[in-house]
Amino acid sequence: MRIGxxxxxxxxxxxxxxxxxxxxxxxxxxxxxxxxxDAARLARLGVLGSVAVKAVLGNCDYLVKGxxxxxxxxxxxxxxxxxxxxxxxxxxMDRLRWRARETRADVVVFGHTHQAGILWEDGVxxxxxxxxxLPRGGVRSCAIIEFGPHAVEPLxxxxxxxxx
Numbered sequence: 001m002r003i004g005x006x007x008x009x010x011x012x013x014x015x016x017x018x019x020x021x022x023x024x025x026x027x028x029x030x031x032x033x034x035x036x037x038d039a040a041r042l043a044r045l046g047v048l049g050s051v052a053v054k055a056v057l058g059n060c061d062y063l064v065k066g067x068x069x070x071x072x073x074x075x076x077x078x079x080x081x082x083x084x085x086x087x088x089x090x091x092x093m094d095r096l097r098w099r100a101r102e103t104r105a106d107v108v109v110f111g112h113t114h115q116a117g118i119l120w121e122d123g124v125x126x127x128x129x130x131x132x133x134l135p136r137g138g139v140r141s142c143a144i145i146e147f148g149p150h151a152v153e154p155l156x157x158x159x160x161x162x163x164x
């Protein structure tokens with residue numbers, strides 16, 4: 001099962017559409033917040049086809065109703081989807097690690113830092129796809145996760161070349 005991952009799109013649908021195109025075929029699109037409604041907008045534009053979408057609210061989602069976080073199963077693995085601001089991920093990963101243990105997550109998808117990253121810790125994947133709108137210290141990015149029968153394989157996709 002191939003999963004697409006976006007975060008921190010901040011209303012910039014042109015880069016979000018490019019990200020979806022670069023992901024290739026996916027079964028599910030996860031949006032880790034900051035412009036929660038962008039996932040629905042992509043669906044309305046027909047960019048996603050019949051792909052299922054799961055999204056959560058971020059710290060910039062004012063006056064929008066939706067879940068603060070979601071825990072669900074994909075490809076036989078328990079996934080925690082959160083923006084990360086409630087766990088102060090800009091200050092460190094301790095609180096998010098604790099939440100991963102509480103929810104018994106195999107995979108944690110989060111955003112907020114606008115920095116793409118993959119971290120494996122105690123068999124748990126922590127994936128931040130970065131930002132398609134305002135990357136910090138890098139390039140615009142998104143991610144995919146391949147859920148196989150015996151392994152989970154994440155990949156960060158850069159949407160533009162790095163500056164020299």
